Amino acid sequence: MARFVRWYGANPLHLLVLVCSFALTGYALVRLLAVRPLAVAVWFVGAAVLHDLILLPLYSLADVSARAVLRHRAPRLPAAPWIAYLRVPAVLSGLLLLVWFPLILRLSAPYQGATGLSDDVYLGRWLALTGVLFGVSALALAVRLGRLRRAARARAARDARGDAEH
Secondary structure, eight states, rough: OOHHHHHHHSSSHHHHHHHHHHHHHHHHHHHHHHHOOHHHHHHHHHHIIIIIIIIIHHHHHHHHHHHHOOOOOOOOSSSOHHHHHHHHHHHHEEEEEHHHHHHHHHOHHHHHHHHOSSSTTHHHHHHHHHHHHHHHHHHHHHHHHHHHHHHHHHHHHHHHHHHOOO
């Protein structure tokens, strides 16, 4: 087993899940290509171009900008991986926008005619959900910073007691 892990780089369960995911993807691709091969090819190329040429540079720039703006923290605060607390809600909010943008931006003309429901509520709900995501993330960061601060104080108190004993 150790030889396999050294050779492959992960445990056999990882390989099994990877093979299963490739099999499922291959099955879906065969089924889709049988029905609409041109539409699948256009979608795949469009998704690759949209992601690689537009979205990747945009979210990389946003990440670098956030790091540059927020890297100057107060020296008394303990170090925490704060960027993850910014990335996670931003990615989730972005994914929601990507999936629901026709309704959020009111671009789905047949929606109300087809469902009888208004699309007026989606922008407000997406903004509220984005606010909640960032709020929960800020609360989680505050809890993490509080724990780190308490641990640093306890360590300092332990060190002070150790110095006083010697």
